[in-house]
Amino acid sequence: MDLSYTAEEDEFRGRLREWLAKVLPMLPSKPSPDDWPGRRAYDLGWQRMLYDAGYADVHWDASPTTRLIFLEETEKAGAPYVGANFVGLLHAGPTIAAEGTPEQRERWLPPVLRGDEVWCQGFSEPDAGSDLAALRTRAWRDGDDYVVTGSKIWTSHAEVADWCELLVRTDTSAPKHRGISWLAMPMSAAGITVRPLRTLAGSAEFAEVFLDEVRVPVGNRVGDENDGWRVTMVTLSFERGTAFVGEVVACRRVLGELAVEARRNGRWDDPVLRRQLGRLNAEFRALWRLTQWNVSEAEASGGVPGVGGSVFKLRYSHARQELYDAAADVLGPDSLDLERAWVLDRLSSLSYTIAAGTSQIQQNIVAERILGLPKGR
Amino acid sequence: MRFQLTDEQKALRAVVRDVIGRSSAAGVWGLVAQFPAPLIDRGFWRALGELGVFSLRLPEVDGGAGLGLPEAVLVFEELGWALVPGPLVATHLAAGVVPGAATGETVVAAADGSLVEWLDEADVVLPGAEGAVALRSVDPLTPLHRVPAPGRTDPVAVLLTAAEQLGTAARVCELAVQHARTREQFGQAIGGFQAVKHLCAQSLVRVEVARAAVYAAAVTGDVVDIAAARVLADEAAVRGARDCLQVHGGMGFTWESEVHLHLKRAWVRARRGGGNTESEELLAADLLAGVAWRGACLR
Numbered sequence: 001m002d003l004s005y006t007a008e009e010d011e012f013r014g015r016l017r018e019w020l021a022k023v024l025p026m027l028p029s030k031p032s033p034d035d036w037p038g039r040r041a042y043d044l045g046w047q048r049m050l051y052d053a054g055y056a057d058v059h060w061d062a063s064p065t066t067r068l069i070f071l072e073e074t075e076k077a078g079a080p081y082v083g084a085n086f087v088g089l090l091h092a093g094p095t096i097a098a099e100g101t102p103e104q105r106e107r108w109l110p111p112v113l114r115g116d117e118v119w120c121q122g123f124s125e126p127d128a129g130s131d132l133a134a135l136r137t138r139a140w141r142d143g144d145d146y147v148v149t150g151s152k153i154w155t156s157h158a159e160v161a162d163w164c165e166l167l168v169r170t171d172t173s174a175p176k177h178r179g180i181s182w183l184a185m186p187m188s189a190a191g192i193t194v195r196p197l198r199t200l201a202g203s204a205e206f207a208e209v210f211l212d213e214v215r216v217p218v219g220n221r222v223g224d225e226n227d228g229w230r231v232t233m234v235t236l237s238f239e240r241g242t243a244f245v246g247e248v249v250a251c252r253r254v255l256g257e258l259a260v261e262a263r264r265n266g267r268w269d270d271p272v273l274r275r276q277l278g279r280l281n282a283e284f285r286a287l288w289r290l291t292q293w294n295v296s297e298a299e300a301s302g303g304v305p306g307v308g309g310s311v312f313k314l315r316y317s318h319a320r321q322e323l324y325d326a327a328a329d330v331l332g333p334d335s336l337d338l339e340r341a342w343v344l345d346r347l348s349s350l351s352y353t354i355a356a357g358t359s360q361i362q363q364n365i366v367a368e369r370i371l372g373l374p375k376g377r
Numbered sequence: 378m379r380f381q382l383t384d385e386q387k388a389l390r391a392v393v394r395d396v397i398g399r400s401s402a403a404g405v406w407g408l409v410a411q412f413p414a415p416l417i418d419r420g421f422w423r424a425l426g427e428l429g430v431f432s433l434r435l436p437e438v439d440g441g442a443g444l445g446l447p448e449a450v451l452v453f454e455e456l457g458w459a460l461v462p463g464p465l466v467a468t469h470l471a472a473g474v475v476p477g478a479a480t481g482e483t484v485v486a487a488a489d490g491s492l493v494e495w496l497d498e499a500d501v502v503l504p505g506a507e508g509a510v511a512l513r514s515v516d517p518l519t520p521l522h523r524v525p526a527p528g529r530t531d532p533v534a535v536l537l538t539a540a541e542q543l544g545t546a547a548r549v550c551e552l553a554v555q556h557a558r559t560r561e562q563f564g565q566a567i568g569g570f571q572a573v574k575h576l577c578a579q580s581l582v583r584v585e586v587a588r589a590a591v592y593a594a595a596v597t598g599d600v601v602d603i604a605a606a607r608v609l610a611d612e613a614a615v616r617g618a619r620d621c622l623q624v625h626g627g628m629g630f631t632w633e634s635e636v637h638l639h640l641k642r643a644w645v646r647a648r649r650g651g652g653n654t655e656s657e658e659l660l661a662a663d664l665l666a667g668v669a670w671r672g673a674c675l676r
Contacts, residue, residue: 001386001447002379003596009378065378259664275654278661282605286590289380293589296380311585314578363578364571371554371577376569 003292005065013069019053020077027080033203040118040160043083047115056113059089060097064242064298068291071245081246084157088112088119090243092165095182099223099231108163108184120161122152122185122209123232130361132167133176133229137211139168139183145215146170146183151208154355158194158207161187166216171226180228184220191215201347202338243309243356244316245291251323252284254342258323262330273329280326283319287312310362311370317352317359324349380593382451389448393455396428405460405518405638412517417463417484417498426481430456430465431472439473440480446533450540450595457544457614460638462518464495466537467503475501488524489534490651496522516641530650536594536603538646539610543584543591545646546613549621549639550580556625567624576620583613601663604656611653614643 005013028045031038050056058070082089093112096104111117128135137150148168158164164185171179185192191214196204223231259277262268294308324346328335335343353359367373382390408415425431433449435441442448449469456465467487468478477483477500486499486506493506497520509522554577557568567573587609594602618640622629629636647653 001382001592001596003593005378068378256664259661263665274661275657277664278657278659279608281601281660281664282590282608282656283586285593285602285605286586286609289593290586290589292378292380293592296378299379300381308585311582314582315586360571360575363575366578366581367568367574371550371581373554373557373568373574373577374566376565376571 005069009065009069012066013073016055016070016073017077019055020073020079023049023053024077024079030080036157036159040084040157043080043085044115044118046080046083047085047089047113051114056115060094064295067242068245068295071242072249075246075249084118084160085112085115087121087157087161087165088117088163091121092119092163092184095165095231095234096184096222098234099182104184104222111162117162118157118160119163119165120155120158120187120209122155122164122166124154125151126153130358132232133180135167135169135180137166137168138172139170139181139216141170141218142215144218146181146218146221148183148185148211148214148216151210153197153208154206155194155209156206158187158209159196163187164209167228167232170228174226177229179226180232181225182222182228182231183216184222185214185216186220189214189216199347200350201344242291242295244312247320248284248287248291248316251320252288254327254345255280255284255323258327258330258342265330265332267330267332273326276326276329280319280323283315283322287316287319290315308370310357310365313357314359314362314366320352321349380596386448386451389444390451390455393428393430393452394458396424397455397459397461405462405635408462409517409638413513413520414497415462415518415520417495419484422463422484423481425461425463425465426479431469431481432479433469435473435479441472446536446595446598447592449537450591453537453540454544454547454591457541457642458548459544460518460548460635460642464499466534466541467494469537470531470534471501471503475503487534488527489530489649491524491527492648493522493524494519494645496520514645516638516645518638518642519645521645527651530655532600532603535607535650535656536591538649539587539591539594539603539606542607542610542614542643542646543587545639545643546580546584546587546610546617549614549617549636550577550584552636552639553577553580553617553621553624556621556628560626573624576624580613580617580620583609583617587613601659604659604663607656608653608660611643611647615640615647618643 028042031042047056055070058067089112093109096108123132125135125137137148137152139146139148164187166183166185168181168183169179170181191212193210195208197206197208199205255277262273267273290312294312324342327342328346331340331342334340337343368375404418404421429442430452432441433444433452437443464484464486468485471485472479475483475485478485483500484498485501485503486493486495487503488506493502493509496502496506496509506522506524508525512521512523514521557573557577558566560567590606590609594606618636622636622640625634625636628634
């Protein structure tokens with residue numbers, strides 16, 4: 001067991017730090033959260049800077065440890081989050097890289113890396129959430145096109161995306177997991193309506209997407225027809241690997257800030273609160289170690305992270321909510337003031353035990369796939 | 378970075394598992410039968426000495442294996458898993474200090490917080506046991522005495538206790554899963570019901586989080602990392618044993634089920650060093666002191 005980094009890893013970290021220190025002051029100011037075109041331009045601009053400096057494909061080709069260092073250092077330096085590039089870099093891109101034809105990889109991957117194109121995700125539907133395979137958006141073959149009708153929900157960045165990784169039902173008579181196909185749908189196609197959805201935090205973070213006889217070329221299908229579920233699972237396994245590295249670093253910083261604020265406003269003298277902050281320190285230290293453990297495991301096995309990511313996600317999502325609940329205890333009455341730091345974060349944290357597989361689904365995954373308990377309800 | 382067990386560490390763990398698995402499984406119930414005055418099996422204690430449980434971290438010139446905290450933690454995790462009784466941590470820490478401790482010839486007890494485990498069976502008690510009064514111990518496998526002057530707690534003792542708790546946490550998770558897979562009600566294994574399944578899943582999550590914390594603390598030797606390991610391992614062991622008991626239903630409440638032995642041992646260990654208040658305060662202070670604590674590392 002070793003927690004020290006190799007000379008090459010240290011060298012990578014040093015170079016990255018230097019580069020970040022040089023370029024971050026040159027970034028334009030951050031756009032307002034409601035300015036979607038502004039956010040798109042800002043996020044793509046950052047991806048372009050990464051591309052020009054040779055860091056664009058760190059999510060794809062780098063070793064797990066290199067990726068860990070990249071995410072740790074960019075967060076510590078206050079660099080922009082992956083933002084609008086999220087689906088392209090972490091979902092659709094890796095799927096196309098793994099399952100696409102050479103032509104498909106050539107068409108779609110370089111624009112993601114260069115920061116030219118934005119992807120969004122059309123997976124969930126109003127009646128297909130945790131039970132994703134129950135999705136009902138239909139695609140019929142008509143010559144060289146699929147004609148797609150249905151609706152998708154929780155689609156982030158739909159307003160500004162160029163492409164949508166779309167799951168559609170291509171065989172209604174097959175068992176539900178076997179009649180699904182994966183399509184790359186151009187968001188400029190006729191028949192697409194995007195309706196922003198306001199979250200409980202007040203902002204329009206994602207959208208509903210209505211599809212009315214949208215034509216998608218058959219050549220935009222990645223993987224075989226009706227093999228989309230397997231293709232999708234390739235994507236989802238990327239979602240729970242190093243996905244939260246930057247966030248754990250950020251949570252540890254917030255926890256330190258909470259302690260400073262508690263000392264300033266006198267709440268530090270409450271031993272119950274103080275010890276709760278101490279417990280959270282243990283929690284986030286351990287989550288960081290668990291990340292290092294999982295990354296080392298992925299490094300040793302040479303594969304993508306497996307179901308161990310579910311263990312991490314279960315604990316992390318809960319810890320994040322506890323962190324911001326503790327923030328509310330530190331703030332006291334100010335925790336009801338949306339202008340105060342951490343109050344919006346507390347609201348956002350409520351999505352963590354739901355998005356990317358609810359805690360209940362994650363517990364089923366852990367129980368059935370790691371512990372070998374029988375499937376059932 | 379390679380934060381995984383090395384092949385040597387895996388081999389060490391396998392050897393320990395093999396030896397204590399064979400010797401202690403039957404022994405535990407024999408010892409429970411001696412309740413309320415269990416005895417230490419001196420032959421088994423010497424076998425632990427031969428295995429290197431006590432001398433592990435001593436330099437080779439002193440008859441030890443010259444290994445470090447990571448190896449010690451792996452060994453104590455196995456001891457915890459197998460419910461091995463006796464003042465293991467105290468004797469381990471006395472190796473090289475008290476003659477015979479390293480080889481298992483001498484049983485060493487120590488005042489930890491305001492409690493001493495295994496006082497009557499010990500050949501040596503550190504730093505002493507003036508005015509010790511026997512308790513009727515809740516754990517049939519750990520006789521306890523109260524002492525008036527609280528002893529100081531060595532961070533290594535805290536770490537090795539956390540390792541034992543990790544072993545218990547892993548064991549009770551396994552027991553819960555075994556039961557959930559075999560016990561049938563309503564015509565199916567109860568592990569198919571989400572209410573039961575989720576108890577087991579949460580148990581595993583606590584084990585894996587505690588494992589990362591305990592192993593990392595063994596690598597860094599940092600007192601704040603040790604405090605974190607302790608808090609999380611206590612939670613994993615105690616909460617895990619409680620949930621294991623719940624999954625076992627009525628059988629879990631019986632004397633003949635081994636579940637209560639794990640829970641009671643976890644309770645005893647959670648009281649070492651005066652409970653986890655001190656660890657939580659240390660972790661809280663670290664948030665403000667940050668950098669200052671990082672210098673306080675152990676060998």
